[in-house]
Structures are given as structure tokens and as C-alpha cells.
Amino acid sequence: MVLTTAVIVLAVLVLLDLLLSVAIVRRLRDHEAQLADVLPATEPGLRTGTPMPDFTSADGSFTRAGVLGTPVLLGFFSTGCRFCPAQAEQLAHRATGIAARSIRVVSVLTVTDEAVPDDLTPVLEKSGTVVTEHGPGGLMATFSISGTPSFLLFDGEGTLIGKGHTVDEPLERWIP
Template sequence: MLLTVAVVALTVFVLIDLLLTAAVIRRLRETEARLAELTPTTRPGVMTGTSMPDFSAAEDTFTRAGVSGAPLLLAFFATGCRYCPTQAEQLAHRSAEITGQGIRTVSVLTVIDDDAPDDLTPILEKSGTVVTEHGPGGLMATFSVTGTPTFLLYDRNGTLLGSGNALEEAMERWIP
């Protein structure tokens, strides 16, 4: 008799455990579905295939008209950015290869704090033109850049071919 009561009690506990587990799993799936609705499926910023916006910066020394007719790699960096030095070094290291493929490189350096040391400019100058802006600059807003480093690769017609937070991401769709 005691053994029967123990088996029945154990069966009841197992059934309750199964019901609670099913409820938790259902709740996790509902939460996952809500998160999927809130999370963007596309990368923020300018979308691949869109045209380069009109812009003018650095007292009109850097304009859309001035870069048209050749592929352009536009690289955004910021002083104080944790990942920018590594990506700047990689860009400088690959600059001969990129230039050899006919791509012009322009780096936009956003200076966040005027008193902070600028270790990026000497590195970026090895890869091409450097345009400096103070604070969150107008070029970042124009190109919908929300963080640094960001790389945008445009073809000679001004159509965005690739973008990313690493040089490889932006260059992966490039076919010379």
C-alpha cells in the first residue's frame, strides 16, 4: 500500500513538472517572438544599392562631385573609439592593395574630445585622404553612420556596394 501511494505521488509530481516545463517553454517562445519583432532584420544605416547622398565637408574640399567617377571607400573613425585603431591599422596595411584596385580611400575622423591625443590621423594618412570633423559630424549624419568604425564602399556611379564595421565586411562584394 505504501509503495502504491509513493508511485501515485511520484506520478503526480512528474505530471506537474511536465506542465510547468511546457508553460516555461511556451513563455520563452512568446518572448523570443516579441524580441524578433523588435529587432531589426537589416543593418542600420545606408542600405546596399542606394545612391551616395549629396554632401560637402571640410570647407568644400570634400564633396560628392569631387569623388564621383571612381570607386570610393569611405571609412568613419572616432578618437576614443575602442576598435578604431585596429581597423585603421588594417586599412593602412591594405592601402596599396585597395588603391591598386582603383579604389580611392577617404577616412572621416570624428574628434570627440579636442584635448584627447589623436593617434589615428598618422595611421589613416597612410591609406588616403583624411577629413576631420568635431563632435558627431555632419558626414556621419549624412551617411547614417551610427557607430565607428564603419566602412562604406561605393562604385564609380555612387551606388553602395558594401558596408560594415570591419574592412572585410565592406570589401567582400567588391569585384574589380
């Protein structure tokens, strides 16, 4: 009799705990939805619609003034990146279609370790200009790039109109 009563009491407590847990989860989801309505969505890097920051590459060959007036696709790569070779090949493959739309391609290659061979430059040169930087920082910091590969598409006035981690993402609306 005592054991049966203990099992029934325990079962009731477990059911109450389950109901309370469901109520708390539901309340947290409601609260999260309310926060999403109030707070702006955060996305890393530059937001679409923002102007191109003012910049000059370390060697002075690549500047904001030098790319304004024509749409430009900036590709950010690094020698230690395992996904960069595939995206560099994709960029080289799409270079003709990109050029047909009068979009200039500039690849920024960050050499993070001199011991790592640079297999990317010959591939990236097939699609346009290559700007090489040594060590992290520089243009990646200026454009708020947190990882490679990354692509930014700016219109002729210097407004960001597309971005992504594959070459197809920023171009999907502009080049079918």
C-alpha cells in the first residue's frame, strides 16, 4: 500500500514537472519572438546597402577611388583556408560571365604563413586583379571580413548590393 502510494505521488510529481517544463519552454519561445521583433537582426560584416569604406591597400595599388564608377566584386581568400581553392576555381570559371556584366573582380589574398605554398594566385589571376597582403588585418579588417572565402559585390556608386561565402551568393540576383 505504501509503495503504491509512493509510485502514484512520484508519477504526479513527474507529470507536474513535465507540465511546468513545457510552460517554461513555451514562455521562453514567446519571449524570444518578442525580442526578435524589438532587436535588429545581427549579421556579421558590412550590411547590404552600406557604402564602401575608404581604403588603400598596403602597397597603394588598390584604393576606393580606383574602383568607384564600376561595379566590383571583392573576393577575400587566404592561403591557409581549406575552402578557398574551390571558390577560387569557381570564380575563375565564372570570370567570363562576370566580365560580360562589366563587373570588375578584385581578389584579396591574405598570406598568413610564408611556409604555406601559394597555389591560389595563379587561379585568382584568371578572374581579375589580385592584391596580396601579409598577415591578418588590412583590407579584411576594413571590410569587416571574419572568415575566408568571402565575397562582397558593390555597385558603381560603392554601395554593397550582395555578399556571401561563395561566389554565387552575391551574384545570384545579378548574373543567372
